[in-house]
Amino acid sequence: MDFSLTDEQLAFGRTFEDFCQRVIAPRAADTDRSGELDRASWADLVEMGWFGLYAESAWGGTAEQVDWVIRAQAEESLAKACAATFLSAGASIGLCGAPLRLFGSPETQARWLPRLVAGEAIGCFGLTEPDAGTDAASIRCRAARTEGGWRLYGEKALITNAPLADVAVVMAVTDPDAGHMGVTAFCVDLSRPGVERTAPYRKLGLRGSPTGGLVFDGAFVPDVDVVGEVGAGFVQAMQTLEMGRISMSHFGIGIAEAAFEAACRYAQERKAFGRPIARKQAVHFKIADMKVMIDGARLMARKAAWSKEAGLPCADLASIAKTFATEAAVKVADMAVQIHGGWGYTDDFPAERLLRDARLGPIGEGTSEIQRELIARSMLSV
Ligand SMILES: Cc1cc2nc3c(=O)[nH]c(=O)nc-3n(C[C@H](O)[C@H](O)[C@H](O)COP(=O)(O)OP(=O)(O)OC[C@H]3O[C@@H](n4cnc5c(N)ncnc54)[C@H](O)[C@@H]3O)c2cc1C
Known part of the structure; x- marks a missing residue:
C-alpha cells in the first residue's frame, strides 16, 4: 500500500493551500458577518482555476489533467479557509455542474457549463422540499407534460445558493405511480417566468453561503433541458450525492x-x-x-x-x-x-x-x- 502523493499532487496541494490561506482565509470572518456570498473570493477562485477542476477542457476546465486526490486537497484547503465559500462553490460546480456534465444534453452542457466554470453563472441543486428531506423519494414537486417540454409546480427548500443562483438542477415527479423511478431531473433557467425565490433563511453558520427556497408555478423547461432520461432523476441525484x-x-x-x-x-x-x-x-x-x-x-x-x-x-x-x-x-x-x-x-x-x-x-x-x-x-x- 502506497500512501505517498505524486510530485504533481504535492505541488498542486501546496499551491492551493497557499492561495486559500493568503487570499480567501483573511476574508472569512467578514464574509460570515456580512451574511453574503464573497464575490471577490468567487472571482479569485475562478482565476485560480478552482471551478475548472470539475469540468473538461471543452467547457473551459482542466478535469482531464487532475484526479480526485488533487480535487480532495483543493476542497480541503478551501473549506479550511472559508467553509461558506466552499459550500456555495461546491453546490454550483459540483451538485449542479456534475449532473449536467454526466447526464445533460449537449445543448444544456454548452449553455451552462462554460458559464459555471467561468463563474459567470451560479448553480444550485434542488432536491429537498419543505416536507421531504431524508425521505427524498417522497418529493411532491411535479412536472407536467406540455408542448415542447414540461411545466414545473411545487417548492424546493433549504437550497444552497437559491437566493442568487442563475440555474438549478431540480428533481420533480413526472410519473406519480412509479415511485422513485418516476422522478426526473430538469435543468431550470431560474430567470424564466414561473420561478420565485423565498427570502434567504437566517442560519446558525455558513452565513456567507445563502440558502433559500425555490417556488415553481408553471415554469417552462424545454425537452432539451431534461437532464438524462425521464424517470432517472432519483438515481442521478443519488450518484451526485x-x-x-x-x-x-x-x-x-x-x-x-x-x-x-x-x-x-x-x-x-x-x-x-x-x-x-x-x-x-x-x-x-x-x-x-x-x-x-x-x-x-x-x-x-x-x-x-x-x-x-x-x-x-x-x-x-x-x-x-x-x-x-x-x-x-x-x-x-x-x-x-x-x-x-x-x-x-x-x-x-x-x-x-x-x-x-x-x-x-x-x-x-x-x-x-x-x-x-x-x-x-x-x-x-x-
Ligand atoms: C445550510 C443547508 C444547505 C443545504 N443545501 C441543500 C441543497 O443545496 N440542496 C438540497 O436539495 N438540500 C439542501 N439542504 C437540505 C439537507 O440536505 C436536508 O436538510 C437534509 O437532507 C435533512 O433533511 P430534512 O432537513 O428534511 O430533515 P428530515 O429528513 O426531516 O430529518 C429530521 C431528523 O430525522 C432523522 N431521520 C429522518 N429519517 C430517518 C431514518 N430513516 N432513520 C433515522 N433517522 C431519520 C434525520 O436524520 C434528522 O435527524 C441543505 C440544508 C442546509 C441546512
Whole structure:
C-alpha cells in the first residue's frame, strides 16, 4: 500500500493551500458577518482555476489533467479557509455542474457549463422540499407534460445558493405511480417566468453561503433541458450525492484543520499560572484527540476519493468518510472553543465560527442518521 502523493499532487496541494490561506482565509470572518456570498473570493477562485477542476477542457476546465486526490486537497484547503465559500462553490460546480456534465444534453452542457466554470453563472441543486428531506423519494414537486417540454409546480427548500443562483438542477415527479423511478431531473433557467425565490433563511453558520427556497408555478423547461432520461432523476441525484458526500468529508476535514491550527496557536500564546496553557496535560489531550480525529478522517476521505478515481464502488466509503469527518469536525471545533476559554465564545477568534459552520456537516447531503442506516444495511445486506 502506497500512501505517498505524486510530485504533481504535492505541488498542486501546496499551491492551493497557499492561495486559500493568503487570499480567501483573511476574508472569512467578514464574509460570515456580512451574511453574503464573497464575490471577490468567487472571482479569485475562478482565476485560480478552482471551478475548472470539475469540468473538461471543452467547457473551459482542466478535469482531464487532475484526479480526485488533487480535487480532495483543493476542497480541503478551501473549506479550511472559508467553509461558506466552499459550500456555495461546491453546490454550483459540483451538485449542479456534475449532473449536467454526466447526464445533460449537449445543448444544456454548452449553455451552462462554460458559464459555471467561468463563474459567470451560479448553480444550485434542488432536491429537498419543505416536507421531504431524508425521505427524498417522497418529493411532491411535479412536472407536467406540455408542448415542447414540461411545466414545473411545487417548492424546493433549504437550497444552497437559491437566493442568487442563475440555474438549478431540480428533481420533480413526472410519473406519480412509479415511485422513485418516476422522478426526473430538469435543468431550470431560474430567470424564466414561473420561478420565485423565498427570502434567504437566517442560519446558525455558513452565513456567507445563502440558502433559500425555490417556488415553481408553471415554469417552462424545454425537452432539451431534461437532464438524462425521464424517470432517472432519483438515481442521478443519488450518484451526485455520492460525490457530494466525499466533498462533505473534505468540508469537515478543512474546518477541523482550521480549528486545530487556531487551537495550537492560542495554546502556545495564552498564559495561565505563569506558563503557556500548551504545557497543561488537559490541553495536550485535546490537541492529541483533535489530531487523531483529523488524520483518521483524512485517511477515510482519501480512500473514498482514490476509489472514485479508480472507478471502484465507493458509496459505503463515501458514507463512512462523511459521517466520521463531519462529526469529527464538530468535536474538534468544540475543543478549539474550549481551549480558547471565554475568548473562544467571541468572534474575536475564529473558533466560534468554525463550530457554527461545522454543524451543517452531520445534516447536509444526507444526515449522519441516514448514513448509518446506509452503512449498516450494506454491511448486513438487508
Ligand atoms: C445550510 C443547508 C444547505 C443545504 N443545501 C441543500 C441543497 O443545496 N440542496 C438540497 O436539495 N438540500 C439542501 N439542504 C437540505 C439537507 O440536505 C436536508 O436538510 C437534509 O437532507 C435533512 O433533511 P430534512 O432537513 O428534511 O430533515 P428530515 O429528513 O426531516 O430529518 C429530521 C431528523 O430525522 C432523522 N431521520 C429522518 N429519517 C430517518 C431514518 N430513516 N432513520 C433515522 N433517522 C431519520 C434525520 O436524520 C434528522 O435527524 C441543505 C440544508 C442546509 C441546512
